[in-house]
Amino acid sequence: MDEIRTDLCVIGAGSGGLSVAAGAVQMGARVVLIEAAEMGGDCLNHGCVPSKALIAAAKAAHAMTTGERFGIRPVTPEVDFAAVKDHVARVIATIAPIDSQDRFEGLGVRVIRAHARFVAPDVVEAGGQRIRARRFVIATGSRPRVPPIPGLADGPFLTNETIFPLRERPQHLLILGGGPIGIELAQAHRRLGCRVTVLDGGAALQKEDPELAQVVLSALRNEGVEIVTKAKVARVDWSDGVTLHLEDGRSFGGSHLLVATGRAVTFDGMGLAAANVAHDDKGVTVDARLRSTNRRIFAVGDAAGQGQFTHLAGYHAGIVIRQAVLGLPARARTDHIPRVTYADPELAQVGLTEAEARKAHGAGVTILPWPFHDNDRAQAEGRTEGLVKLVTVKGRIVGAGIVGPQAGELIGLWALALSSGIKLSAVAGMVLPYPTLSEVSKRAAGAYFSPKLFDNPALRRVVWLVQHVLP
CATH class of the missing domain: 3.30.390.30 (FAD/NAD-linked reductase, C-terminal dimerisation domain)
Incomplete structure (x- = not known):
């Protein structure tokens, strides 16, 4: 097995990993970047970019129905749902070259498209090669969290990773989870002509200030989105579309189900134990400098367990670059992250x-x-x-x-x-x-x-x- 020696090995080509790799290589460090899935990570392919493109299309449709207050006669828009998804795909394709393997190899980064696994505190194996580095950065992001509800896995439920390629407009979209992802996609699909029901086991937007959240939820309800709170799902039935049966006896049926119950950090198969890296279900255990229990290994973004935002991952990247590349002290803070x-x-x-x-x-x-x-x-x-x-x-x-x-x-x-x-x-x-x-x-x-x-x-x-x- 060939061995590569490098200054910095970055695992994960999402926002945080790409920012670290680009900054480090342009400052003169030798960089290896490992990614098993798509370059650009969740934000480009399944998150921020496609959701905002979909929201923009929905906003254009909604504007056609709300002009009466300005003296403009409202009309019902004719929504070509497949064409809307073409718009989403075009936006992704336009941005993709910035995050592409070609671009990063052009910058001087060695890119390996394979799964990474630590075999020692300073060695990773990926794609049939061993990478020995002075410093590592874990930037593996997160994936949709799927709750263990009886019957859920028996049918074709959607997540943020699968809903954007869907070209057939859902007649009645059920959304499990009333957090930001669920609320954003609920309103977008309602404006694009879908019937939408959001169900949350607690309160929708429950992490936000209730006074502010209520303004958003009232707006969605006024547009026809049904929001059901304290809705604990007991089981899922796929015999006729999809039906969610609640613990209190109520049931809600629809044509499609989107699971938006949060995101989970996972390190399956990464061999973190071999690297002496402590972690839990929230992420890698890091200090204020984003160092793990192995001082040569850092974690950024979702993997660091401090929040799941693209801009937070970019901020983390700057903290790591100052330390791992420039040898300067730097500490992360969270009180100023919007x-x-x-x-x-x-x-x-x-x-x-x-x-x-x-x-x-x-x-x-x-x-x-x-x-x-x-x-x-x-x-x-x-x-x-x-x-x-x-x-x-x-x-x-x-x-x-x-x-x-x-x-x-x-x-x-x-x-x-x-x-x-x-x-x-x-x-x-x-x-x-x-x-x-x-x-x-x-x-x-x-x-x-x-x-x-x-x-x-x-x-x-x-x-x-x-x-x-x-x-």
Whole structure:
């Protein structure tokens, strides 16, 4: 068996692995990249990219039905579901060359398309070759979590890995799971002409601020999406389409079933024990520097067990590159990592929610809300649902949630504020173009100072002196 000696071996060609490999090789390190499946990982092929392409098509269809408030007669769109999936495939194909094997080999990375297995703390076998490296990065991502429900595995259920190639429009799509994936795909399919029922064993969007989540869920219900909570499935029957039988005796039937009950990190066959790498069902056990229990092995992205976001994996990649390639100290943090549910309206969060802040800081928490209804651009566009909700402790921003149009874009300001320690006064003092949705953030920040300016007896006395005494 041939042996390759290299500086860095990256296992997994998703967002995190590709970022590490590209950065390291362009800085002069020798890099081997191992990927058993598709280059680009879940985000390009089964996640972020195809879902947002589908959501864009659904938004275009929905716009044709909602013009009456602007004096435009609504029409029922004719949806060619197969052509919509062609659009999704084109978007993937357009982006794919950036993540391709050809591109990375052109950068100087040695790419091996095979399964990787550790056989020693510093050796991996893949594709009939042994790779001995100074440092390793585990960037293997995650896969759909399939619950052990009786009967589920007996039929052709869908996951995010199989729903996007589906070219036949589901007549009635059942979605098991009311998290971001389930909610996004529920609304998209409803707008594309499907009947949709979402079932969740607890509450839909249960990890989000309830006040903000309710705005999204109300919007979906108004569009005709059925959302069933506290729906614990006892068994699945495939005899006539698909039927979910609940523990409380209720049952829900449909033509197709999408399982969107979260994602699981798996290290099957990787030989982590041989590498002295500790792990659990959440991911590799890492320290603040993203090092595993084997100091020469790092983990990034989903594999690191700190969150399942493409942008988090990219951030992790920078932390690892500074250490493994440049020899500089670096530590990862999580308080400034935003997340977005790309429904319409969007829901975005960074830092602590109100409930998390009150649990951590008690009575010292102050909430600063500002509604889109009071924003002139939102009024002009007829998109007044939602609000910005700032979470502060003694005047310091510790979290921000936004539900409303373009929330995913607007949350960037608060991610910067948390990562860089920007004060509320700086945001309140910004000069922004008028009219823009971004003014909701400025107004929310300014709400912290309004009582100090307008309800301050001492300040009123100063103003009286200036106006009546001073020349």
